[in-house]
Amino acid sequence: MATAIQIPLQVRFGDIDAYGHVNNVVFLQYLEDARVQLTHTPLGDSAGPGTDATGTFQRLLDADTFTLVARHEIEYLHPIEFRPAPVFANIWVTRIGGSSFDFGCTVAERDGATVYAQASTAMVLVSRSTGRPVRLTDAQRHALATWLGDDVPFRRRPAAAAAVVPALEGVC
Amino acid sequence: MATAIQIPLQVRFGDIDAYGHVNNVVFLQYLEDARVQLTHTPLGDSAGPGTDATGTFQRLLDADTFTLVARHEIEYLHPIEFRPAPVFANIWVTRIGGSSFDFGCTVAERDGATVYAQASTAMVLVSRSTGRPVRLTDAQRHALATWLGDDVPFRRRPAAAAAVVPALEGVC
Amino acid sequence: MATAIQIPLQVRFGDIDAYGHVNNVVFLQYLEDARVQLTHTPLGDSAGPGTDATGTFQRLLDADTFTLVARHEIEYLHPIEFRPAPVFANIWVTRIGGSSFDFGCTVAERDGATVYAQASTAMVLVSRSTGRPVRLTDAQRHALATWLGDDVPFRRRPAAAAAVVPALEGVC
Amino acid sequence: MATAIQIPLQVRFGDIDAYGHVNNVVFLQYLEDARVQLTHTPLGDSAGPGTDATGTFQRLLDADTFTLVARHEIEYLHPIEFRPAPVFANIWVTRIGGSSFDFGCTVAERDGATVYAQASTAMVLVSRSTGRPVRLTDAQRHALATWLGDDVPFRRRPAAAAAVVPALEGVC
Numbered sequence: 001m002a003t004a005i006q007i008p009l010q011v012r013f014g015d016i017d018a019y020g021h022v023n024n025v026v027f028l029q030y031l032e033d034a035r036v037q038l039t040h041t042p043l044g045d046s047a048g049p050g051t052d053a054t055g056t057f058q059r060l061l062d063a064d065t066f067t068l069v070a071r072h073e074i075e076y077l078h079p080i081e082f083r084p085a086p087v088f089a090n091i092w093v094t095r096i097g098g099s100s101f102d103f104g105c106t107v108a109e110r111d112g113a114t115v116y117a118q119a120s121t122a123m124v125l126v127s128r129s130t131g132r133p134v135r136l137t138d139a140q141r142h143a144l145a146t147w148l149g150d151d152v153p154f155r156r157r158p159a160a161a162a163a164v165v166p167a168l169e170g171v172c
Numbered sequence: 173m174a175t176a177i178q179i180p181l182q183v184r185f186g187d188i189d190a191y192g193h194v195n196n197v198v199f200l201q202y203l204e205d206a207r208v209q210l211t212h213t214p215l216g217d218s219a220g221p222g223t224d225a226t227g228t229f230q231r232l233l234d235a236d237t238f239t240l241v242a243r244h245e246i247e248y249l250h251p252i253e254f255r256p257a258p259v260f261a262n263i264w265v266t267r268i269g270g271s272s273f274d275f276g277c278t279v280a281e282r283d284g285a286t287v288y289a290q291a292s293t294a295m296v297l298v299s300r301s302t303g304r305p306v307r308l309t310d311a312q313r314h315a316l317a318t319w320l321g322d323d324v325p326f327r328r329r330p331a332a333a334a335a336v337v338p339a340l341e342g343v344c
Numbered sequence: 345m346a347t348a349i350q351i352p353l354q355v356r357f358g359d360i361d362a363y364g365h366v367n368n369v370v371f372l373q374y375l376e377d378a379r380v381q382l383t384h385t386p387l388g389d390s391a392g393p394g395t396d397a398t399g400t401f402q403r404l405l406d407a408d409t410f411t412l413v414a415r416h417e418i419e420y421l422h423p424i425e426f427r428p429a430p431v432f433a434n435i436w437v438t439r440i441g442g443s444s445f446d447f448g449c450t451v452a453e454r455d456g457a458t459v460y461a462q463a464s465t466a467m468v469l470v471s472r473s474t475g476r477p478v479r480l481t482d483a484q485r486h487a488l489a490t491w492l493g494d495d496v497p498f499r500r501r502p503a504a505a506a507a508v509v510p511a512l513e514g515v516c
Numbered sequence: 517m518a519t520a521i522q523i524p525l526q527v528r529f530g531d532i533d534a535y536g537h538v539n540n541v542v543f544l545q546y547l548e549d550a551r552v553q554l555t556h557t558p559l560g561d562s563a564g565p566g567t568d569a570t571g572t573f574q575r576l577l578d579a580d581t582f583t584l585v586a587r588h589e590i591e592y593l594h595p596i597e598f599r600p601a602p603v604f605a606n607i608w609v610t611r612i613g614g615s616s617f618d619f620g621c622t623v624a625e626r627d628g629a630t631v632y633a634q635a636s637t638a639m640v641l642v643s644r645s646t647g648r649p650v651r652l653t654d655a656q657r658h659a660l661a662t663w664l665g666d667d668v669p670f671r672r673r674p675a676a677a678a679a680v681v682p683a684l685e686g687v688c
Binding site for chain 3: 013014016017018020023025082
């Protein structure tokens, strides 16, 4: 996970549910904001040949293309109580396909001592005009490759899952 | 899926995101409300021997026990646009363990003609006082068994997953 | 308040905050959905001469025009606890200006026996292309007039407010 | 407004609605988090005689007392688009009563060059056991007094209407 980008996330009072913990639904909003912050951060070393390092992954998408969430898998490990201090998302890439890719993400303490949840999210590039998947460009693949890391170490996932070939490409 | 319970869900204007569709995060709130409505509905035929049919699954939990979401897996199939008419959740049980069980859920049109998303959610019964898993009682198992149905037919899930034994029990 | 339209609102589990009540923020979402449901309901008797009674207020807005919230005033009278049964919004119009109008709204039991909150919301019609206010058409004014009712009977509002002429018109 | 405390607020992608702007409802969540951050910040110079300066306003409330929102008034001046950078809340106190007080709040750029919304929120101290208002203690009053500032300069409020220069034109 050396490649993961770390993003602070403010916990809102409204994130807390009747049980006194951050609601399970809100964790998906944390994942979303980790993705959005990542794709709005200047590429820097993730910029490929001929790509503007001050640009962002978001700007590597042409106006007709947007990214869609195709699938989430999330495992809750510890509850989060309200705190004025932020929690941290660590986000990286676990798979790069033809027109799709997967993010791995943890919600954790800054030092990783406690991991509150871990998740995998499948993204697909889609054309606004045709509604069809769009192939990743070389510049996009280059950036994603610099963020590539290990699979999410799910604890409770059916054991054989790690060994099988991802099926997303054929579907999207 | 003959055993699924169908629950109408109002789409809120605030559910719609900048892309003009129900945000992917909100689907987890739909799942949550489907679970909550199910567990607050009078048991009726799901009441076991010696159980009050006018009671609810929620009331089968003693004061020290609550249910915790351990894991979600969700697959998005079609976007939902804003509509004043409700969408429908179909919710059933796909697995009953010692102190945990899984819900299957679809978000769909009333007649099932369009399925917008399908999901699997692992729940664990936990003791407030000890923080430890609590074994399902006979009355709880009886009710869950009346809602038992097929596995969620995920399209994009790693292929071998369906064949393996769920690992949640050993974890919780 | 004979003119108020009543709209059922599902309480979501996620509406409940750490205090065990519907969070104060969520009431504004209830108001929003009351407005949206009202403006998406067939006009019926609220349709003016030459207006399609099967159309909606929303359809009386041309493609370039949208409604913007300019101001809310809301008073909380009683907390709402989680309930599987809906609460009810009663919504009506309290003022019709040149390019703006005010909604009155209560969140209450169906029979009005308990009013949980009452609110006033100022709306402005705005042109997407110019960003400027747009004058209400005759058909829009006719529909709003059929929903016209009393001012919201705020309890805690600065005393002088009730006596003064609303100033929004001069502003918009 | 020299007494206002400034608090950064992360804009979440989910805050953006179908119109492409931070939804009007979400502004109330911004106000809530401004209040919560303020009341969880070490008192410092706001600590009165005999009060621990490393404590917070929240800790000045005994276990039986909590604060309840009684009323909001909010005026929207400019839309906020999605941005990875935070917006800022400025929060201060505008009134101190016997068992209640009012917060003033703006949502703005850090330098105040643009004010997106301004609001007034009435808070009441309530006893959990009796459900009745509780009088502010001397230590609480001392802290609130250090944050005391001007009334919120609402533009469209009825009470100040006669003097208000039409301002919405520049806004919409």
